Structure formats: C-alpha cells, structure tokens
Amino acid sequence: MxxxxxxxxxxxxxxxxxxxxxxxxxxxxxPDAYGKSAYSLSAASPRPVPPSDTVRFGIIGVGMQGSGLMATSIKLPGVECVAACDLYDGRIELAKEIAEKTIFTTKRYKELLERNDVDCIIAAVPDHWHRQIVVDCTNAGKDVYCEKPMTHHVPEGFDMIEAAATNNRIVQIGSQRRSSVxxxxxxxxxxxxxxxxxxxxxxxxxxxxxxxxxxxxxxxxxxxxxxxxxxxxxxxxxxxxxxxxxxxxxxxxxxxxxxxxxxxxxxxxxxxxxxxxxxxxxxxxxxxxxxxxxxxxxxxxxxxxxxxxxxxxxxxxxxxxxxxxxxxxxxxxxxxxxxxxxxxxxxxxxGMDHGPCTPGWPKKLRADFAEPWHADHDPKPGSQQxxxxxxxxxxxxxxxxxxxxxxxxxxxRTRQPSxxxxxxxxxxxxxxxxxxxxxxxxxxxxxxxxxxxxxx
Ligand SMILES: NC(=O)c1ccc[n+]([C@@H]2O[C@H](COP(=O)([O-])OP(=O)(O)OC[C@H]3O[C@@H](n4cnc5c(N)ncnc54)[C@H](O)[C@@H]3O)[C@@H](O)[C@H]2O)c1
Missing domain, CATH: 3.30.360.10 (Dihydrodipicolinate Reductase; domain 2)
Structure with a gap:
C-alpha cells in the first residue's frame, strides 16, 4: 500500500x-472492521457455522501453551477437538479435563495424522520438534498451526516452507500479535x-x-x-x-x-x-x-x-x-x-520550530528577526492546533x-492463505x-x- x-x-x-x-x-x-473477527463470537451474538463446516482438530503438546490453545479453540463455533497427544501422562489427563468429552489420546502424534476424523492439527511442542511435526503433518495431508518461533535452526524453515507448498497445506505460525486488532x-x-x-x-x-x-x-x-x-x-x-x-x-x-x-x-x-x-x-x-x-x-x-x-x-x-x-x-x-x-x-x-531559531544572535538582530517570524508563524485565534x-x-x-x-x-475451512x-x-x-x-x-x-x- x-x-x-x-x-x-x-x-x-x-x-x-x-x-x-x-x-x-x-x-x-x-475488530470486525478488519474482516471476520472472533471478537463478536460471544454467546450473545454467535455466528453459527453449519455442521457441515465443522473443523475437527487434533492437538500435539498440551502444555502451558497447548492447553490454552485447546481450551480457546473448543469454544469457537464450528470447531471441535477430537484427539490429543502428549508425552507426559499428566498432560494427557489435562487434555481430557479440557475436552470435557471423550477424545482420542495417545503418546504417538503420528496416530493423530492417520485419523480421518482429524482435519487439522495444533502443535504446541518445544521448538526442537517444530520442523519434524510440521513436515509430518503436511505430508499426511493435515493443515497445521505451529507455535512460534517457527524454527530451532535456520535450515528448518526452508524445509517447512517447501513441505507446506508441496503438499498444498495451510501452515500457520502461532504469533498471535499477527492477528491482533x-x-x-x-x-x-x-x-x-x-x-x-x-x-x-x-x-x-x-x-x-x-x-x-x-x-x-x-x-x-x-x-x-x-x-x-x-x-x-x-x-x-x-x-x-x-x-x-x-x-x-x-x-x-x-x-x-x-x-x-x-x-x-x-x-x-x-x-x-x-x-x-x-x-x-x-x-x-x-x-x-x-x-x-x-x-x-x-x-x-x-x-x-x-x-x-x-x-x-x-x-x-x-x-x-x-x-x-x-x-x-x-x-x-x-x-x-x-x-x-x-x-x-x-x-x-x-517537526517545526516553535520559536525563532536565532542562537547567539545579538539583541537587535534577534528582535528584528523575531517580529516578522511571530507574525508569520504564531497560531491565529480560531486556528486548529x-x-x-x-x-x-x-x-x-x-x-x-x-x-x-x-x-x-x-x-x-475456506482454503484461503493463512x-x-x-x-x-x-x-x-x-x-x-x-x-x-x-x-x-x-x-x-x-x-x-x-x-x-x-x-x-
Ligand atoms: N504464542 C505464545 O504466546 C506462546 C506462549 C507460550 C509458549 N509458546 C510456544 O508453544 C510451544 C510449547 O511451549 P509450552 O510452554 O507449552 O511448553 P510445555 O513444555 O509446557 O509443553 C509442551 C508439551 O509438548 C509435549 N511434547 C513434546 N514433544 C512432543 C512430541 N514429540 N509429541 C507429543 N507431545 C510432545 C510435552 O510433553 C509437553 O507437555 C513452544 O514452541 C513455545 O515457544 C507460545
């Protein structure tokens, strides 16, 4: 622009x-001034999504960030969590608590990628896992929301871009300020x-x-x-x-x-x-x-x-x-x-001078310059400041x-770019x-x- x-x-x-x-x-x-926003999706004014448009996600990593993402996502209209994966028993238990319904759980994330009821993935795992999980998700035909920072090492980013492009999948990185109003x-x-x-x-x-x-x-x-x-x-x-x-x-x-x-x-x-x-x-x-x-x-x-x-x-x-x-x-x-x-x-x-700029001038020279300067520059009654x-x-x-x-x-849902x-x-x-x-x-x-x- x-x-x-x-x-x-x-x-x-x-x-x-x-x-x-x-x-x-x-x-x-x-927030709605910038296109579709989640803000107006409150209980008072839901924006219904037809059941056929429901997006079902699986989550990999239900820790500090993943648990919040999961809890927030399942409250969005037309979004459902069907599966969760973590490597720690306590986090699997946490996923079940958040879901408040029966979901598939496992310690092997590839089992989520094999499931037909999983449309897409949210991955909130430590950074050294980001590349592998994004590549595996896209190769399995799943879109993936991957937490920030996208990579642990520089070359990984180019692998991930290629995997997203080759498989024509949505890859969204989780730096939320990108969507902030x-x-x-x-x-x-x-x-x-x-x-x-x-x-x-x-x-x-x-x-x-x-x-x-x-x-x-x-x-x-x-x-x-x-x-x-x-x-x-x-x-x-x-x-x-x-x-x-x-x-x-x-x-x-x-x-x-x-x-x-x-x-x-x-x-x-x-x-x-x-x-x-x-x-x-x-x-x-x-x-x-x-x-x-x-x-x-x-x-x-x-x-x-x-x-x-x-x-x-x-x-x-x-x-x-x-x-x-x-x-x-x-x-x-x-x-x-x-x-x-x-x-x-x-x-x-x-970015303007607010008085005559006459440093070190003698008195008379300064005064002679100041008078017309003020006449030209001083705000006039009724003018805007x-x-x-x-x-x-x-x-x-x-x-x-x-x-x-x-x-x-x-x-x-729409296949529009992330x-x-x-x-x-x-x-x-x-x-x-x-x-x-x-x-x-x-x-x-x-x-x-x-x-x-x-x-x-
Ligand atoms: N966007 C934000 O504001 C924000 C805030 C916090 C964290 N993050 C990001 O979220 C990601 C996770 O951070 P966190 O603080 O939640 O970490 P965390 O350690 O609290 O949780 C990570 C979870 O991932 C699980 N895990 C690790 N490898 C796994 C694998 N291969 N398969 C399945 N589960 C696996 C761990 O067992 C753990 O429960 C990081 O990339 C971090 O940078 C983003």
Whole structure:
C-alpha cells in the first residue's frame, strides 16, 4: 500500500470525532472492521457455522501453551477437538479435563495424522520438534498451526516452507500479535504516515520473577514412567532423564533459543506486521549476558539486539531481571507511535520550530528577526492546533490468541492463505537466530539470502 502523510487537518478531524465518541480521548477498536473477527463470537451474538463446516482438530503438546490453545479453540463455533497427544501422562489427563468429552489420546502424534476424523492439527511442542511435526503433518495431508518461533535452526524453515507448498497445506505460525486488532490499527496508522518517516523502532519487554525467567515448578510425579523421555528428546542430543530440562526447556539451547526465540519473536512479529517487512533483517548486533539466573542454563537472561531493516533500524531489549511493560515504539518525523498489547497511541509532532531559531544572535538582530517570524508563524485565534496524542484500545475481553486461532480455522475451512504463513514465520525466526548468532560469536550477524544462512 502507498504511504500517504496524514495532514494536520486530517488528524484534527479524526481525533475530534474520536474525542466525542470516547470521553477519555481513546477510541475503542472494532475488530470486525478488519474482516471476520472472533471478537463478536460471544454467546450473545454467535455466528453459527453449519455442521457441515465443522473443523475437527487434533492437538500435539498440551502444555502451558497447548492447553490454552485447546481450551480457546473448543469454544469457537464450528470447531471441535477430537484427539490429543502428549508425552507426559499428566498432560494427557489435562487434555481430557479440557475436552470435557471423550477424545482420542495417545503418546504417538503420528496416530493423530492417520485419523480421518482429524482435519487439522495444533502443535504446541518445544521448538526442537517444530520442523519434524510440521513436515509430518503436511505430508499426511493435515493443515497445521505451529507455535512460534517457527524454527530451532535456520535450515528448518526452508524445509517447512517447501513441505507446506508441496503438499498444498495451510501452515500457520502461532504469533498471535499477527492477528491482533491493535497491530492492524498500528499498521494502518503507519501506512497513513501518522508518525511520518520512521527511522527507528524500539521494542522492550522485561520480567522479574522465577516463573517469568522460565523457572517453572517441576511436577512432582514427573518420572521416566510418566514421560516418554526418549521421544521428547527427539533430534536433540541424547541424555539421561532430566526433569529440569523437560520442565524448563527454554533455558537450554538444545530445545529453545532463549530470549530471542521465546520473546523477541513476538516483538519482531509486531514490527514485521506493522512495517510490512517481507525478508529477514540485513544485519543484527547483540549484547547481553547471564547475570542472575545461574541455574545451569546456557542462554543469557538479558539481551539487546540492533537490527538493520531497509528503512529503519530496530532496537530490541528484553531482560528477565527487571519487570518492564512490553512496548514497541515507532519513532518518525511526525511523532511517536507506541504499541502495547491492548492499545496503540500516537503522539504527533509537527517537526517545526516553535520559536525563532536565532542562537547567539545579538539583541537587535534577534528582535528584528523575531517580529516578522511571530507574525508569520504564531497560531491565529480560531486556528486548529495539533492534537498531542490519540489512543486506540481493544474492546473488553479481547483476546488475540482467540483471534489468531479463529483466522487459522477459517483458513482451514475456506482454503484461503493463512494470516501468518511459513514464509512470514521464517523471517521472524531467522531474525531470532541472528540475535543469538551475534551474541554467541561476538560479531555482527549478516543474513545471506542467496546462501540462506547467517554469516559474520
Ligand atoms: N504464542 C505464545 O504466546 C506462546 C506462549 C507460550 C509458549 N509458546 C510456544 O508453544 C510451544 C510449547 O511451549 P509450552 O510452554 O507449552 O511448553 P510445555 O513444555 O509446557 O509443553 C509442551 C508439551 O509438548 C509435549 N511434547 C513434546 N514433544 C512432543 C512430541 N514429540 N509429541 C507429543 N507431545 C510432545 C510435552 O510433553 C509437553 O507437555 C513452544 O514452541 C513455545 O515457544 C507460545
């Protein structure tokens, strides 16, 4: 879409209307304004789906994320869970609790892929399993929603894109901000030039508690009897049963990608969505360290990365040592746009001098210049002034996970492309790998598109 600058008059007109509609100076976003939305699918206003259009899914991985995805999905109209797979008895039990009906359960995910009553899959397994499961799903003719980050290693993404294309299957990556009404609004504002030409983006997130630092409580019944450990390891290096690694896999490079794969990916998804980024960043440079959580993990607990994109550079800063609200700010010649989970706010700037710019001039020269300057530039009575800020909020109860799942099931139903296909997911995943590469090699990571690899 062509970018057009919002004039001061346009901005005034928009904000004046909004101010009348919502006294607090914010506008409640309408998720349905961007096409089919899950938001209006409440009990009060269901959007019925004919029984023939019911989508039946099987879920692989019913852990922290999978259990939420399952519970959310089964409340969507025309969506039914028929099967669940996990490698831990406790999670199979959890799947049965969530389903509130009899479903097929197993520790072998391939059994889900063989079933005719499974139309599609949701996979919420640790990252080192993503490639294999997506390839197996698509080869078996099943669409698949695969959690973020799409890959554990760079080459995997290209295998997954090929598998989706060859088998003509929907692959949706699970970065829910891609479907969020806030990010859609932010994208619209960005494209309208609400903050002018953007040359810097800054994205921040911080946590300050053991749970936030992935120190999850180990289930007391976890043992080789209740977990299929060999299978869980998959392609990762073999090692004896380790309940810490099973529970806190994000802390270990064998299974996860530390902060970039877990948290940068959400920030990157937002930036790539808003600014319509269609390739990995050209370069990445990271700094950071393991300062606090010295519990045997082999990833940093604080990392900052600067990325080069064609039109701006982006600075991402995430720490597990200080709580900090997640925000992504676009800095432009026309002001700032700050994006949070539940709102986007624009602070407009006119980029003009608000007084004569005559530094170090002698008094008379300064005064002679100032008089006509003020006559030309000072606001006239009755003229419009720039509105300092304008916010757009999500409606109450809005949930972007639900929106993202609704988009997935609609793609499965209609065969329309996914909102977050494997190519998009691959670009953000590569950016995560670039951050880690730079941190580990103490060098600038350069994306070589022709070779499909990161070099320094
Ligand atoms: N989109 C988000 O906001 C979000 C939030 C949290 C996690 N995630 C992603 O979801 C995925 C899962 O994370 P989690 O926190 O739920 O992990 P988890 O460890 O809580 O759950 C993963 C589950 O997968 C099971 N599993 C592992 N390998 C399996 C296999 N081969 N077959 C069947 N089951 C298998 C495990 O037994 C476990 O129960 C990760 O990719 C993570 O990055 C996304």
């Amino acid at each position: 062509r970018r057009t600058r919002i004039t001061r008059r346009d901005f005034m007109t928009t904000t004046a209307g909004a101010a009348l509609a919502v006294p607090l100076g914010g506008l409640m976003l309408d 806030v990010y859609r609004k932010a994208k619209e504002l960005y494209e309208q030039g609400a903050v002018g030409e953007v040359c810097l983006v800054e994205a921040v997130m911080g946590r300050n508690d053991p749970c936030g630092a992935w120190v999850y409580t180990i289930p007391p019944d976890l043992s080789p009897e209740t977990v299929d450990w060999e299978n869980w390891l998959g392609s990762a290096p073999k090692r004896p049963f380790d309940p810490k690694r099973w529970t806190r896999w994000r802390c270990f490079q064998d299974y996860g990608e530390g902060i970039p794969g877990d948290l940068f990916v959400h920030l990157l998804t937002g930036i790539h969505t808003i600014a319509d980024i269609t390739a990995p960043p050209a370069r990445a440079s990271s700094a950071g360290g393991l300062f606090r959580w010295k519990d045997g993990r082999d990833v940093p607990d604080c990392i900052s990365t600067i990325y080069d994109y064609p039109k701006f550079h982006a600075m991402l800063r995430v720490t597990l040592n200080t709580d900090a609200q997640e925000s992504t700010t676009f800095y432009g010649t026309g002001g700032q746009m700050e994006v949070h989970d539940d709102r986007v706010t624009v602070w407009a700037q006119d 720039i509105v300092p800020s304008q916010s757009f909020y999500t409606p109450p109860g809005y949930n972007d996970d639900r929106e993202h799942l609704w988009n997935y099931f609609n793609s499965v 909102v977050e296909d494997a190519t998009f997911g691959n670009h953000t995943a590569i950016a995560c790998h670039m951050a880690n590469y730079s941190y580990e090699h103490k060098a600038i990571a350069v994306w070589n598109a022709a070779a499909k690899e990161i070099k320094s």
